[in-house]
Amino acid sequence: MMLLRLISWPYFRKHIVRSLLTIAGIVLGVAVFVGMHTANQGVLFAFNSTVDRIAGKTELQVTAGETGFDEAVLESVQSASTVRVAVPVIEATVDSQIAGQGNLLVLGTDMTGDRSLRDYDLEDADEAIIDDPLVFLAQPDSIMLAKEFAEKNDLAVNDTVTLGTVLGPRAFTVRGIMRSSGLTSAFGGNLAIMDIYAAQHMFGRGRTFDRIDLATRDGASIEKAQEELRQLLGPGFQIDAPAGRGRQFEAMTASYSIMINISSLFALFIGMFIIYNSFAIAVTQRRSEIGILRALGATGGQVRGLFLLESAVTGLIGSLGGVLLGLVMARGIAASIGGVMKDVYGVAQRADEVATDPALLALSLIIGIGTSLVAAFIPARQAARVDPVQALQKGKYQVLSVGESRLRALAAAAFVITSILCLTAASSRVAFYVGYALAILAALLLGPLLAQWLGRALRPVLKWMRPVEGALAADSLIQTPRRTSASVAALMLSLALVTAFAGMARASYDSILDWTTTTLNPDLFVSPSPEIVSRTLRFPGPMGETLAALPGIARVQKVRNARILFNGAPVMIVAVEIGSVAEMAPSPPIEGDATEMYRLAAAGEGVMISDNLAKLHGLHAGQVLTIPAPHGLISLPIVGVVLDYSDQQGSILVDRTVYERYWRDDSINLFRVYLTPDASPADAKAAILQRFASERQVFVFTNRELRDYILRITDQWFGLTTVQIAVAVFVAILGIVNTLTVSIIDRRRELGVLKAVGGLRGQIRRTIWMEAVSIGTLGLILGFALGALNLYYILQIVEHDIAGMRLEYVFPVTTMVALVPTILAAAFVASLWPAESAVRGSLVEALEYE
C-alpha cells in the first residue's frame, strides 16, 4: 500500500489522461456487459413479473401452447378431484388507441369464479358490480381498468375507452377501477379485465379459451393435481405452474440472449486488451523506476504485486464507473430488446422498470477487477523480471525479442494445427468450440508479428505519400510493437465481431429474401393485427369464403400459426392448405420428393418440417413425428424438409384439415390472397377494407409491404450489430488515443529534432495522423481477416446450436466497405488531441529529453 501511494499515485497523477483512458477500457467492457445483461434480464423480468402478477393465487395453468382449446376442456378440468377452482382465461395484448400509451394487456376472465384466484380490489365502481358480478357479465361492453392506467389517462368509472379488436375499434365502458396491487402493476399498469365471453368475441377466439387457471383443493398436492390432469386431458396439454411460461419465453428468445452474451463477452475481452496495452506501456515506461526499486532492494514479487494492486484498483474504479454507465445504457437497450421480442417473437411485454440485480452488479465488479488483473498479469510479470542494470538503458525494450517472436509463432502454429484438427477430425461440439477458441488465440498471438510485418509493408507506401512524415509514422509502428499491438489487437477483435455479425445478418437477410421470393408470392396478405407476427387476434374461418367472393380475388389461402411445445421446446405449427400452397408457391425440398411431399402432406398423411427444426432436433424425412394436440396425439411421418423462416425455433407445416381435426380450431391468423390477372392490388385492397369496414378490424398488406415488414424486423433483430459497430469505433478511438499519447512521449525527442531542422506544425501533426490512420489500417486488415474466420464459426454455431439455419457464407462486403472510412475517421479523430499536444511544449526540453 505504501508503494502504491509513493510510486503509483504520482505516476497516475503525472499521466492522468492515460490513466483515465485505461479506466475507460474497463468502463467500456463492464458497461456493455451490465447494460446488455440488465436490459435482457429486465425484459425477461418484465415478462415473468406480468405472468406472476396476473396469476394471482393460481397454482397451475392448463395450456395447449398458444393455440388455445375447446371450451369443453374446462368441464373436464373442473371435474378433477384435486381441483378446487378452475377458471378460463383469454389473454390479449391490444392497441389502447391512446397516443403514447401503447398496448393494453386485456385479461378475459369468468368473473363469477375468478375472484377466488385474483383479487379485483375495486377502488371505484358501480355498486352493483361490487355486489354482483353478473351485472358486469350482463353488459358485454364492460371493462375494469388498473388504477395506474386510469390515472395516466384521466379515466373514471362510466367513461369509455376504445380498444382495437377483431371487430375494429370498439368502445368499452369503464365499470370499475382496481386499487393498486400486484395485479394492477402487471404489464406496467396497462391492464384491463373483461368478461371471458366478451373477450372471445372481441379477440376472435370463437368457442375456445387460451388457458385455464386453477387452484387445488386443500390437501391435494400440486404434483398430484398435475398427474390427475395429465391423465384426464392427455398429452396435448401442458399443466404447469405459472412460472413455466417464463421458462418458455426464455427458451423462445434464447438465441437473442446468446447473441447478447457473445457481444457483452467480446466487449469485456476488448476492454481487457485496452488495459493490457496500458499496463504493458506503463511497464516499459517505468523501467528505470522499477530498476531503482529493484536496486534499492524491492523483490520481483513486490514489483509484481505493485502492478497487480494498481490493476485491481484501476479495475475497481473502472468497474464502478462501468456499472453506473451500464445501468444508464440498460434502459435504452431494454427498449430495443423489448421491440425485438414484440416484433420478432410476437410476445408483447413492457420493460418499464429495469431492475438492478445485486448479484449481476456484484458479478460485474468481480469480472471488471478480474479482467483488469488478468490483463495486467503479463505486464506485471515482465516488470518483476526487469534487470536492474538494463532498466536504466533506454531504447530496446519496446522491441519484441527474436526468442519471444519465435515462441509466439510456434504457439500460434500449434494452436492453428489443433484448431484445424478440431474442425476436421473431431465431430463433437466441444472439439468445435475448443477449435474456435484456439483459432482466436492464435490470431491474438500472431497479432503483434502480423502488425509488424504489415507495418513494414506499409512503410514504402507511407514514405511514397510523405517521405518524412510517412516514413517516421511507419517506423514508429514497426519499432514499437508492444505499444501498438494491443491497440491493433483490440481493434482486430471488435472488427472480427462486427464482421461475423454483419455477415450473419447479411446471410440471414439474403436467405430470408430468397425464401420470401419463393414462398411469399401472394398479392395480398390480410391480417387482424397491424403487426403480422402478433397472434393475439384471429379471424373466424368462414371469413375466408367471404373474402374469396370479392371481385378480383382468385384464391384465398387460410393460415393459422401458433407456438406449441414439441420435445419440450416452443416451435411454430403452421396450418395451411398444403394442396393450394403446392400449386401456387411450392418450395424445393431439402429432403424428400417434391411431388410426394406435397401430395402426402395435403392428404393429411404426413407433415413437412422446416430445415432449422430438423437441424435443432436432429430430424430427417421418413422419421415419424409425434405431436401432442388437445384432441389426441398426431403421429405422422416427415414427408419433406423445406426452408421456412416462420420461426427461429423451427416450424411444423401441417394441412389445415389435420390442424382443425386435432385442435378443433378453425380460426385464422392470416389470409394469403391471390388476385386474378386483371385485378390491381390497390383496388383489391380497397375492396377488402371496404367490405369488412363495418364488421371487423382488417389490415391488408401488399406483397411488397409484407416483404419490407419481414426485412425490417430482420434488421431489427440484427440491430445489435449497430451497438457492436459503436463499440468497435469507441475501441478504435480509445486504443489509438492511448497508443498515440505514449507514442508522442516516446517520440518527443524525434519530433523535437523534426521541428528543429525545419518541420512545420502541420508536418508534425501529419506524422501523428499518419501513425493513427496506419494503426486503424492494420486493425482493419487484421480485423477483416479474423472476421472472415469468425464468420465461419458463427455461421456454424447458428446452424448447429442456435437457430438451425443453414446460412450461406457471404463476406459482408458492404458493411466492411462502410467500416473502412468509419474506422479510419475514428483513428484520425483519435489522433487530433495527441497531435496537438505533440506540436506544443518546449522544443529545447524535447531535444534534451531522454
Place this chain on the structure above:
Amino acid sequence: MIDLARVTKQFDGKRNVTALHEVSLSIDKGDVVSIVGPSGSGKSTMLNLMGGLDRPTAGVVRIDGDALDGLSDDSLTRVRRDKIGFIFQFFNLLPTLTCLENVGLPLHLRGWSRSKVHERASALLELVQLGHRTQHLPEELSGGERQRVAIARALSIYPPILLADEPTGNLDTRTGREILQLIDDLHERLGSTIVIVTHDPNVAARCHRTIALRDGRIEQDVRR
C-alpha cells in the same frame, strides 16, 4: 548576421532561474565564434535563442536584421529551415532513418523533389567522407561517423548560420579533432557563420572570436 539586444531569459518554476541577463552582442557574417563558460553559465540557452529554438523573456534576437520576437511558431520554424543548421552534442539523428534519409530530412521538409534530395544528400555524405554509409542506420555507425552525418544534415540546406552545441563533447579527442577540421573545411568552402558552444579551450582557440559567459552575463569577448 546575428544580433542580441538586451536579451534576458528566465525559466519559470518553483524558483525562477535567470539564465541570461540583458545580454547584447553582435556576430558578423562569416565569423566563427565560440561560446565558453562553466556549466549553467547560459551558453546553451544563448545558442538556443540564436537558433530560434527558444524565445527570450525580454530583449530582441535578430537574424539577418529580422527580429524573431513576435514570429509565429511556424514562421520561426521557417527561419530555422532556411537559415540555420544545428549540430547537437548527442547528434539527434533519427534512429529509424538511414544516413541518406537523415541528411535529406530538412530538404524533404522544405518540399524538395525526391531526386534533388537524393542528389544533395549523397553529395553531402561524400563531403563528410561517408559516401559508403548512405544506407546504414545511425546505430551501425561510430560516434564520429554519427556526428559527421549530423553535420551533413546541418549543411544540407547550405545554411548561412551553423550552430553547434558541444559538437565534440561526446567524442574521443582524435575524432573530435577530425570533426573540428571538418567544420573548418566546410566554413572555408561554404562561408557560413559558425557559433560553437564548448567547454574545450582547444576548440575555442580555433575560433575567430570567443565569448565567455558566467552567470548569464558576458564576462569576456575576445577576438583573434
